[in-house]
Amino acid sequence: MTTPPATAKVPLPRRIAHIDMDAFYASVELLRYPQLKGLPVVIGGGRRKVDETLLQTQGGRSLAQIPVEAFPLLKDYVGRGVITTATYAARQFGVGSAMGLMKAAKLCPQAVLLPVDFDEVRRYSRKFKAIVTSLAPQMEDRGVDEVYADFTNVPGGQRDGGRALARLLQKTVFEETGLTCSVGVAPNKLIAKMASEFNKPNGISIVHEADLQTLVWPLNVRKINGIGPKAGEKLAALGIHTIGELAACDPQWLLAHFGKAYGAWMHNAAHGRDDRPVVTESEPVSMSRETTFDRDLHVVRDKAELGAIFTHLCEKLAEDLQRKGYVGKTVGIKLRYDDFRIATRDHTLETFTADARTIRQAAGQCLKRATFDRKLRLLGVRMGSLTKLELLGNSGIKSNEYHVKTAVSAINFEAKTASLF
Numbered sequence: 001m002t003t004p005p006a007t008a009k010v011p012l013p014r015r016i017a018h019i020d021m022d023a024f025y026a027s028v029e030l031l032r033y034p035q036l037k038g039l040p041v042v043i044g045g046g047r048r049k050v051d052e053t054l055l056q057t058q059g060g061r062s063l064a065q066i067p068v069e070a071f072p073l074l075k076d077y078v079g080r081g082v083i084t085t086a087t088y089a090a091r092q093f094g095v096g097s098a099m100g101l102m103k104a105a106k107l108c109p110q111a112v113l114l115p116v117d118f119d120e121v122r123r124y125s126r127k128f129k130a131i132v133t134s135l136a137p138q139m140e141d142r143g144v145d146e147v148y149a150d151f152t153n154v155p156g157g158q159r160d161g162g163r164a165l166a167r168l169l170q171k172t173v174f175e176e177t178g179l180t181c182s183v184g185v186a187p188n189k190l191i192a193k194m195a196s197e198f199n200k201p202n203g204i205s206i207v208h209e210a211d212l213q214t215l216v217w218p219l220n221v222r223k224i225n226g227i228g229p230k231a232g233e234k235l236a237a238l239g240i241h242t243i244g245e246l247a248a249c250d251p252q253w254l255l256a257h258f259g260k261a262y263g264a265w266m267h268n269a270a271h272g273r274d275d276r277p278v279v280t281e282s283e284p285v286s287m288s289r290e291t292t293f294d295r296d297l298h299v300v301r302d303k304a305e306l307g308a309i310f311t312h313l314c315e316k317l318a319e320d321l322q323r324k325g326y327v328g329k330t331v332g333i334k335l336r337y338d339d340f341r342i343a344t345r346d347h348t349l350e351t352f353t354a355d356a357r358t359i360r361q362a363a364g365q366c367l368k369r370a371t372f373d374r375k376l377r378l379l380g381v382r383m384g385s386l387t388k389l390e391l392l393g394n395s396g397i398k399s400n401e402y403h404v405k406t407a408v409s410a411i412n413f414e415a416k417t418a419s420l421f
Helices: 024-032 050-056 101-107 118-135 159-177 189-195 209-216 229-237 243-247 251-258 260-270 303-324 356-368
Strands: 016-021 041-044 083-086 112-114 139-141 146-150 181-186 204-206 287-297 326-337 342-353 376-384
Touching: 016 159, 016 189, 024 041, 024 083, 024 118, 041 101, 083 101, 118 139, 118 146, 118 159, 146 189, 159 181, 159 204, 181 189, 189 209, 229 251, 243 260, 251 260, 287 303, 287 326, 303 326, 303 356, 303 376, 326 356, 342 356, 356 376
Parallel strands: 041 112, 181 204
Antiparallel strands: 016 146, 016 181, 041 083, 139 146, 287 376, 326 342, 326 376
């Protein structure tokens, strides 16, 4: 008796989701200040002191009870800060991310201005990503407020093109965090990222291969992640404005104008081709912390302020390393002067560490090799040559070095240490 041949299992159509938190930094602030919902709110500017200042003037009121008129307004801002994000009410005035706050003040002077609370943002970022992985374990982290997830083989990931799972994900994120997100589901990462912008905020967009011409081709070429301002301007000068127009270009013409690699990628992207997998594990090359000052700081006259900021950056970097389970050997600094020149210096340690004291001392050594002929507008600290602590055991790290939560009072960073401030 002949055994019938086994029927080959037909693979399911690929369904990749891009999950993007809506106005994330601003939304986190609105959880703290619900009285600002529906109002134009801009997030950016200086270091966080606003909560304490508001409470001091409100006679025992809670943050949620502070009247709207007590909040600082964008029209009163003076400095060089930029917008991190803005509520959708503020965006209606043309205000957007990366715009200078002084410029934004001319467009929307009545907007409430709040600084970023990075610790709170990271806490909510971890919560929303944990929710995503609980529903779709194959997740790729793309930053504090966005991820990719492979819905292909997840229950509900194929139903209605992935809408069922996307709806469940949105519902769970809102119930557990109070925040909303927008989800785009498509055959690949390239189109999924575009789709997540179609129905913001709190929207779901489903795109199939057959939808390319109707949903994607009418969009401006800049909607393709990877075509930046310069390439967009060059395409416009050549008469190419939409993705459909780009798709109609002869591939050899694109190669001639944009180079072999980039031109070929443009052709594939315009036709919705993207085979990149969802990468669940991505080891960081380095971790860093940096801050831009509200005003330019002088290395001598503002030594105490610079020292406090520098110490704080080293401590926060150490906390980041500990929380994520990494240690490193190469400590670096980044300086941006008032003329926008950037200088970097590195110092390699003999052993791996994630200790605030050790990082601060090594960073101080880097400072000794820098030039301070101008004021500073930005200061940053970086740890490179990273490895997972669990891979080292006790062999590559000194026992007294892994004390990340070192109190400031326990560290003496006066002039006698290896630092200029």
